[in-house]
Amino acid sequence: MQKHHLLLGLVMGLIASTATAQQLDGTLKKIKDSNTITLGIRESSFPLSYLDATQKPIGYHIDICNAVVDAVKSRLQLPKLETKTQAVTSQNRIPLIVNGTIDMECGSTTNNAARQLQVAFAPTTYVTNVLMAVKKSSGIKSLDQLSGKPVATTTGTTSVQLIRSHEKGKNIDFKEVYGKDHADSFLMLETDRAVAFVMDDNLLMGLIANSKTPQDYAIVGEPLSVEPIAIMLRKDDPQFKGLVHATIANMMKTGQLTKLYAKWFNSPIPPKGVNLSVPMSEQLKAAIINPNDNPAENYKK
Amino acid sequence: MFNNFDFSVILPSLPYIWEGLMFSFRLTVTAMLGGIIIGTLLALARLSGGKTLGFAAKTYVDLMRSVPLLMMILWFFLLAPFFIKITPETSALITFTLFQAAFYSEIMRAGIQSIPRGQINASFAIGMTYWQTMGYVILPQAFRNMIPVLLTQTFILFQDTSLVYAIGATDLLKAADNTGKLYGRTVEMLIFVSLIYFVICFSLSMFVKYMNKRIAIIR
C-alpha cells in the first residue's frame, strides 16, 4: 500500500516538473526547429477551404488557421515563420497528420469519436447539416418521396452510410449512385442521373452557387445528421492543442469568429462573388458561447 | 446540358494548366531517364547469371508490376516522412522512377535477349569481359531495337502522371479539374484536357512510328 503511494507521488512529481519547466515539445518544437508550419488544405470544400482562381487556398477555415499561425509566431517569437500548404484528400488527411507532414488540417473534417482515437480537434467552428439538393422543377421536398428513385452522394463520405441507415429505418429503397467527388455527384443531379444529391449543406450551397443555373436548384429535406466540423490536430500534444484552443476560444469571445463567419457565409465570396446567405445555426451559436471539441455523437438527439 | 456549353473558363485557367502540364512533363522525363538507367541495370542483373542478384532483381520487378501505381504513390508519400523530409513533388519523382524502372527493365531484358547469342560468344572470344560485351556490343543494339517500345511505355507513363492527385501534387489533369470545379464547368475542362492529352500522345505516337522506320536494324 505504502509502496503504491510512493510510486504515485513520484509520478505526480514528474508530471508537475515537466509542466512547470515549459519546455517546448510536440508540434510547437517541430515548428520551432524547422521554422515552418504546414497547413493541410482541401481543394474544393466550399466555403471552408478551397482554391481560388489563382490556385491559392482560401476559405473560412483557412482564415481561422492563419489566426492560429499568427498566435504560433508570437508564442515562439518567430515573426518570419514560413507557412506551407499541402493539399490533402479525405483518404490521406489522417495519415498525413499522424506522420507529421502537416501540422494542422484546415479542411472540413467531422469531429467524431472514432477519429478522436487517432487525432485531436480544435474547438468546433462550423456545424453542418446533411441535407439534399434537388432541381426545383422536380417538386421534391422530402427524402421519403425518393423511394425507387436514383439518389446521388459522394464515395468515401458519411452520407453513404447515412442514406443506408435512413433506408433501413424507414424501410424504403433508393437507387444510390456515387460520384468520385462532389463535383461529379452534382453533375449527376445536373444531368438527371439522380433526382437528389445528399451532402453537407455548406458543400451543396457552394456547388449550387457556382453552377451554371443556380436558380434551378433548392436545398430541401430534414437533416439526416448534424455534425461538428473542426480543424484537425495531432493527438497527445497538449501544448499545441492548448495554444490552438486558446486562440480560437479567444476569437469566439471577441466576436472575431462571428465576423469571419459573416465574411464567408453572408457576403459575396470568390470566385463568382455569390453570397451564400446562410444565417448562423443555433448549434454553432452554442458552440461559440461554449467553445468545445465534442464529437458528432454528442449532437445526436 | 450541352446547350449552354461555356468554354470561356478555359482562358483564365491556362496559366495553371500550363504549370500542371510542365509538372507532368518534368515527372515523365525524370522517370523515363531514371527508369531506363535503373531498369537497364536490373535487366543486366537478371541476365548476369548471378543467382542472388538475379533473384533480387526478379523479385523487385515482379513486385513493382503487381502493385497498382496509385497505391504505390500513396504509400511512399505516407511512409517516407518517417525517414526523410519530402515534398509531394519529390515523392512523386522518386516513386515514378522506381516504379517505371521495373517496366523499362522488362523491355530492356527483352531487347537484350533479342540479340543473337552468337554475338556474346564472339565478344568473349575476342577477350572482352561481361561488362565490356554488354556496354560495347549488346546494349547499343538492344537499346536501338527497343526505342519504339521504350517510347510507348513512356506515353503510358505520361498518362499515368495524373495519378499524383492522390498526394496533392498538381499535374495537368488536376489543374484542369480544380479550375473546372471552381466555376462549375467540369465537363468543359475535362473535354479540353482530354484533347490536350490526345494531341500530345498522338504526336508522340507519330514520332515513334517515324523512328521505327528510321532506326530499325534490318536483318
Place this chain on the structure above:
Amino acid sequence: MALNYKWNWGVFFETIPSGDVTYLTWILHGLGWTVAISLCAWVIALALGSIIGTLRTVPHRGIALIGHAWVEFFRNVPILLQLFIWFFVVPELLPRDLSMWVKQDMPAKEFITAVLALGLFTSARVAEQVRAGIQSLSRGQRSAGLALGFTQAQTYRYVLLPMAFRIIIPPLTSEFMNAFKNSGVAYAVGVWELVFVSRQMVEETGGQVIESLIVPTVLYIICSYAANLLMSVIERRSHVPGFIVAK
C-alpha cells in the same frame, strides 16, 4: 516523429455501421467486383484487340487505317478521362428517351460503363501487341501459306495467328495485369469494387485509415502476382523454340 497511430486489425471483423455484414465481407465483395470488371473488360479487350490488331496487318490500306485510327483513339487519353466521357458526355448525345433510360433505368449501368471503357482502352493496347506479334513473324510464313493455296483469311487462321499469339503471351500478361490494376478507376462511377470499399471503409471506421488501405493493396498484389504466375506456366507450355519477342 513517433508513430502515434492506434492499430486495430480487429476492425475487419467488426460490423459496418447500420449494416449486418463485417468489413471483411465488404472487402471480399469489393474484390469480387474488381475481378468481375477486369475479366469482363479483358474479354472485350482480347476479342476487339485481336481483330483490330489483325486488321492493321492486312495488305489493304483502308482497313489498316481503320485499325490504326481505333488504336490511336483509345490509347491516347487516360482511362479516367475516357470513363468520365463515357459516363457523363456520351449519354447526352443520345435521343432524349434513350438517354434517360441509360442514365436512370439501365440495369447495372455503372458496371457496364466501367467494363466498356476499360475494355476499349485495353483493346487498343492488345491490338498493338497482336500487330507486333504478327509482324515479328518472317515474311516467308505468309508467302508459304498463300503458296499452299490458303486464302488470306485461312493464312491468318492456320498460319500467322497461332504463331503470333504464342509469341506475345508475355506482353499480353502484362496487359492483363494492367487491366486488373486499372479496374480501380471504376470507383469513379460508383461501382463497389476494392478502391470504393477501401475509401468507404476509411470513412466509416473513422480512424483505421492505414488498415483500410493496406488490405486492398495486398489483395491487388496477391491477385496480380497469381495471374503472373499462371501466365508464366502457360507461357512455358506454349513456348515456340527459337523465338523471343519484345514485351
